[in-house]
Amino acid sequence: MKNNIPYLLQKDIVFQQIIDLYGEPIISSRPQGFESLCKLIMEQQVSLASAKACYLKLESFLGNVNPKSILQASDEDLRSNSISKQKIVYLKELSKAILNKELLLETLAKKTENQIKTELTAIKGIGNWTAEVYMMFCLQKEDVFPIGDIALQNTLKELYPVSSKEEMIELSENWKPYSSLATYFFWHYYLKKRNREPLIY
Structure with a gap:
């Protein structure tokens, strides 16, 4: 999934800004089942x-x-x-x-x-x-945008002039077909800004 980072960097300057601040995102994975x-x-x-x-x-x-x-x-x-x-x-x-x-x-x-x-x-x-x-x-699907996620919503409000879910979904069209990778970027930003690490268990 990380080999698609250059695509997102071309599409949206915000991803380069996140990398400059906190490095590349961690791509979370869990076993299927x-x-x-x-x-x-x-x-x-x-x-x-x-x-x-x-x-x-x-x-x-x-x-x-x-x-x-x-x-x-x-x-x-x-x-x-x-x-x-x-x-x-x-x-x-x-x-x-x-x-x-x-x-x-x-x-x-x-x-x-x-x-x-x-x-x-x-x-x-x-x-x-x-x-x-x-x-x-678990399935490593590349074009998923979990708009119901509160951390994702809060991060998008911080980084873009959006407030409604509809505006966020419209914004996410710019990151297709790699919406999942974009989401990992935003979660990475959310955790790093709050000095937190991804939880693994």
């Missing part, structure tokens, strides 16, 4: 540090995070491991979809972004943000 989707569900609307602590606690309790172990655990067990009532429902719905073969994660890499998003968002608890970040981190 169930565990990564569980982590993303747990990262919804909470800090990454909080989600990491919660996931590691769950992993310690279950021994192995997989669809069977999630479904075998009672709601009380999961709540005692700091998982909200809503996210228990989401994790169990995902687990059922995997076991019932309604969702075949191993086939997603060969599909288009729209096909992947349609299949993932059919599962209760997986919205556009979760599907899009999975496509970026």
